[in-house]
Amino acid sequence: MKLKKVKALAVVAALSIALTGCAAGASNTAGTMLDKLGANEKSLTLLGWPGYAEDGSNDPKVDWVTPFEKETGCQVTFKPYGTSDEALSLFKTGQYDAIAASGDATLRLIAGGSVQPLNTKLIPSYTGVYSFLKNRNWNTVDGKTYGVPHGYGANLLMYNTKVVTPAPTSWSVVFDGASKYKGKVTAYDSPIYIADAALYLMKHQPALGIKNPYALDDKQLAAAVTLLKAQRANVGEYWSDYLKSIQSFETGNSVVGTTWQVIKNSMSAKATVDAILPTEGATGWSDSWMIASNAKHVNCAYQWLSYIDTPKANAAATEYFGEAPVTSDACQYASAGFCDTYHAGDANYAAQIWYWTTPISKCLDGRTDVKCTDYSAWTKAWQDIKG
Amino acid sequence: MTSNSSVAGAAIAVTPARRVSSYLYNHAKLRLRLLIAAPVFWLGLVYIASLLMLLITAFWSIDEFTGNTKVIWNFDNVTSLFTDALYSTVTLRTIGIALGVTVVDILLALPIAFFMSKVAGPKVRNILAISVLLPLWASYLVKAYAWRSVLSNKGVLQWILEPLGLNTPGYSLFGAAITLGYMWLPYVILPIFGGLEKVPGNLLEASSDLGAKTFTTIRRVILPIILPSIIAGSIFAFSLTLGDYITINIVGGANQMLGNLIYTNVGTANNLPMAAALALIPIAIMFVYLGSVRRTGALNNL
Amino acid sequence: MAISIRGVSKKFGDFTAVDQLNLEIGSGEFFSMLGPSGSGKTTVLRLIAGFDLPTAGTISLDGEDVTNKAPFDRNVNTVFQDYALFPHLNVIENVEYGLRVRKVGREERRARALAALEKVHLADFAERKPAQLSGGQRQRVALARAIVVEPKILLLDEPLGALDLKLRESMQIELKELQRDLGITFVFVTHDQDEALTLSDRIAIFNQGKIEQIGTPHELYEKPATEFVARFVGTANVFTAAQSQNLFGVNKKTMIRPEQIELGATGQEATVMESIYLGSSIRFILKLADTQVIAEVSASDENAKTYRRNSTVKVNMSKTDLVELD
Ligand SMILES: Nc1ncnc2c1ncn2[C@@H]1O[C@H](COP(=O)(O)OP(=O)(O)O)[C@@H](O)[C@H]1O
Numbered sequence A: 001m002k003l004k005k006v007k008a009l010a011v012v013a014a015l016s017i018a019l020t021g022c023a024a025g026a027s028n029t030a031g032t033m034l035d036k037l038g039a040n041e042k043s044l045t046l047l048g049w050p051g052y053a054e055d056g057s058n059d060p061k062v063d064w065v066t067p068f069e070k071e072t073g074c075q076v077t078f079k080p081y082g083t084s085d086e087a088l089s090l091f092k093t094g095q096y097d098a099i100a101a102s103g104d105a106t107l108r109l110i111a112g113g114s115v116q117p118l119n120t121k122l123i124p125s126y127t128g129v130y131s132f133l134k135n136r137n138w139n140t141v142d143g144k145t146y147g148v149p150h151g152y153g154a155n156l157l158m159y160n161t162k163v164v165t166p167a168p169t170s171w172s173v174v175f176d177g178a179s180k181y182k183g184k185v186t187a188y189d190s191p192i193y194i195a196d197a198a199l200y201l202m203k204h205q206p207a208l209g210i211k212n213p214y215a216l217d218d219k220q221l222a223a224a225v226t227l228l229k230a231q232r233a234n235v236g237e238y239w240s241d242y243l244k245s246i247q248s249f250e251t252g253n254s255v256v257g258t259t260w261q262v263i264k265n266s267m268s269a270k271a272t273v274d275a276i277l278p279t280e281g282a283t284g285w286s287d288s289w290m291i292a293s294n295a296k297h298v299n300c301a302y303q304w305l306s307y308i309d310t311p312k313a314n315a316a317a318t319e320y321f322g323e324a325p326v327t328s329d330a331c332q333y334a335s336a337g338f339c340d341t342y343h344a345g346d347a348n349y350a351a352q353i354w355y356w357t358t359p360i361s362k363c364l365d366g367r368t369d370v371k372c373t374d375y376s377a378w379t380k381a382w383q384d385i386k387g
Numbered sequence B: 001m002t003s004n005s006s007v008a009g010a011a012i013a014v015t016p017a018r019r020v021s022s023y024l025y026n027h028a029k030l031r032l033r034l035l036i037a038a039p040v041f042w043l044g045l046v047y048i049a050s051l052l053m054l055l056i057t058a059f060w061s062i063d064e065f066t067g068n069t070k071v072i073w074n075f076d077n078v079t080s081l082f083t084d085a086l087y088s089t090v091t092l093r094t095i096g097i098a099l100g101v102t103v104v105d106i107l108l109a110l111p112i113a114f115f116m117s118k119v120a121g122p123k124v125r126n127i128l129a130i131s132v133l134l135p136l137w138a139s140y141l142v143k144a145y146a147w148r149s150v151l152s153n154k155g156v157l158q159w160i161l162e163p164l165g166l167n168t169p170g171y172s173l174f175g176a177a178i179t180l181g182y183m184w185l186p187y188v189i190l191p192i193f194g195g196l197e198k199v200p201g202n203l204l205e206a207s208s209d210l211g212a213k214t215f216t217t218i219r220r221v222i223l224p225i226i227l228p229s230i231i232a233g234s235i236f237a238f239s240l241t242l243g244d245y246i247t248i249n250i251v252g253g254a255n256q257m258l259g260n261l262i263y264t265n266v267g268t269a270n271n272l273p274m275a276a277a278l279a280l281i282p283i284a285i286m287f288v289y290l291g292s293v294r295r296t297g298a299l300n301n302l
Numbered sequence C: 001m002a003i004s005i006r007g008v009s010k011k012f013g014d015f016t017a018v019d020q021l022n023l024e025i026g027s028g029e030f031f032s033m034l035g036p037s038g039s040g041k042t043t044v045l046r047l048i049a050g051f052d053l054p055t056a057g058t059i060s061l062d063g064e065d066v067t068n069k070a071p072f073d074r075n076v077n078t079v080f081q082d083y084a085l086f087p088h089l090n091v092i093e094n095v096e097y098g099l100r101v102r103k104v105g106r107e108e109r110r111a112r113a114l115a116a117l118e119k120v121h122l123a124d125f126a127e128r129k130p131a132q133l134s135g136g137q138r139q140r141v142a143l144a145r146a147i148v149v150e151p152k153i154l155l156l157d158e159p160l161g162a163l164d165l166k167l168r169e170s171m172q173i174e175l176k177e178l179q180r181d182l183g184i185t186f187v188f189v190t191h192d193q194d195e196a197l198t199l200s201d202r203i204a205i206f207n208q209g210k211i212e213q214i215g216t217p218h219e220l221y222e223k224p225a226t227e228f229v230a231r232f233v234g235t236a237n238v239f240t241a242a243q244s245q246n247l248f249g250v251n252k253k254t255m256i257r258p259e260q261i262e263l264g265a266t267g268q269e270a271t272v273m274e275s276i277y278l279g280s281s282i283r284f285i286l287k288l289a290d291t292q293v294i295a296e297v298s299a300s301d302e303n304a305k306t307y308r309r310n311s312t313v314k315v316n317m318s319k320t321d322l323v324e325l326d
């Protein structure tokens, strides 16, 4: 994570130099799809959420990269990122062969021409993937598949069981009731977090008429912003670096807020925290592996996409991160009860999670009478909320 | 070539390399130009040109969906700097922190530098100099995370303050100011120490001999003489704080500074033109600051 | 007494820079401290000014014990060897400094500073920065800055040391006039015996942290108490007790000044080893029995030119000119 910060530093330090590249970098929409695989290139550079490609260096018992390397001869270099936006700017540097992206990034990657359409025939494990994860609007455009699923899950509510009593069941503990924990509330530091507020309003203020937390017209966005500005007064800090979040909960600087299962799993045994899925449901993610349109190691990338959806590897990866696997066959490799906990394969449950999607001006909930607010409006709103 | 023949050859043979050397030796100006060609290229083309590019970008716009920069000339970004309350709020906050950090650093640096330069014996002075310089060897991030731990609810600061009935400032603007103050302190001490080293000890004796008490000597002799050094130090503390976005992220709690807005516009919003427009603010502030201190001669002390 | 120093010692670590010093300096005196480099003159001056505190003993100024007082609480002012002018102030501001810290009003301050500058003939340079002045001019500014506050005592540490000979001689005269004019006590440190002899009412001869002798220039020259003083002030022929016994029948260490030795028809025979022409006089190095003797004769003495190297002359030393040394 510290590396990530250094990288970030370098990004801004090199701002002026990068400029020329960014300004000139025309979108090279590569429509070409691979027909058949060639020899593996021996090397593969991946970008993904923390914990998506573990090689045992964080925990010797957690390793699904080494078997892949032995099998294919593709040496993996993995870089984790903290937010989808960070992922986009990193991926644009062109150093990465493949990326594990959430729904709020995939469409932008596809529209920007950064990723190539996939020949799923070259990905044998794809046939085993739950059908409700295939051909969705976050991985398929114009009938072309750009990503294979990695896993899906919900943004959970974490709280300190000693401090936050009674145990919360609703997101209201971080919104309307947040003042009780003033200065110790935490939230995810990304414009996409506005959807969490929208989801809360969708359930608690039906009059606003929110049908999809990613499809907000001006009035609905304003309501979400008002809610978040009120929350801001109680927020101790926002997090995007998951290690920072772990530390805040361990020291008690944060006692309640958004989390991921992997954060809960990484906390020390002494930490008195719990993570729940509140009654309103939650925002969440359904992540896809995509291949860069100009990937240097395209064959190794195909091998990786195929490998990560094999039952054993997918079980290891998703259980470690704390999300549902993408194939029912994974359940036999995971710990007992894992698939139940994460409602793996339960299409109805999956429908309750509002997967991260990039908000665009054409309303995602089907409304045509209004224009919705797009991601740049959310970004500006997010800056205003933080103030 | 054997070593023998090279020695013998070097004495007489007019090799091309020798010819170039002797030509350069006899043309001092050309030699000088070649010597500074690389730095001038770096400064002129790479550095200044890219800075100009940045400024130009501020007048472009972006494709809102893909985030690609488009060359459509407009003043919207720059105008919004003045019309949008967010930017003025954050700018004022940033200037406030930068000024606070600068003033506190100067107040801390003055006695430390004075003690090092005029009071301590050679041994103590060396120890002090090393302890001032040592933190510069540690990575910026390591120091920021160390302060994150110090400032936390279970950190050293809380442990010290609790018995006094006080609490750690935690992750807040104040916490960020403390951390930034710590980070830049060496950069303020060093020029002030350098300035004090140049003040002969007998000036202090002369002042006292003429009837000035210690405080008057400090005010009328020491401070005026080292003012350029103080300003040099303040330029470091002020500009480094002005550009910070990492420390505030690590120990600043939910607060943001100008650097965060710029970073967000590059990283999150992918809005390079807006980022460039925002970058104009610290540049403008530094221009005003440097312009107003230029006359004091402080820039000769950097 | 303007200054009285009693039993003062100053140690730097194990090193004793000033050893059990006793000294009384009267009001209006031009008092010099003369001695080789490192003999403790500056240290004594700094003790009087208050920059250093003595390890032992007391210092009184005008009857008031100031041993432990800070410099700004003593009515003495110092002209530093390297002037110590404030580089950020111009000449007039430098001179005004002592008045300014005494909260003297603006008008009066300026008038008095100008008057002081006029005394040192620098009124035309009032607006210059010290860096724009020559060494002699800086020296005068330092002087003006010290006298403008009208101290009773002025301490001067080799003030002319950095000036060339010509300038030094004219400044000596100016200093002396200034001192008479102001009527205050000058304590003047120098390692130049001519300077001390020219200027001083009284001189203290320093050697290794101690005073060898205090006296008027005349006394020191005519009646040096020790061999050190005899050799340090002027030129001296110093004879051991054995030599004295041999030459004069006095069983004591003695000395005689070269110009008191007469060369001519009478006296003991000596060989001329060397003759040195000094302009107004000629110096001869003579061998008298086993003893080397220096004699000085006026250049206008016609006979003197006849004493060549290796020739023999008659040397006449009057016993009354002989000074017995401790
Ligand atoms: N601050 C000091 N620390 C140690 N020794 C000193 C210090 N000041 C003077 N001395 C020593 O004391 C002796 C007398 O010095 P000083 O008074 O300056 O001699 P002078 O002025 O007669 O040349 C010298 O040997 C010098 O080295």
Ligand SMILES: [Mg+2]
Residues within 6 Å of the ligand: C041, C042, C043
């Ligand atoms: Mg001296």
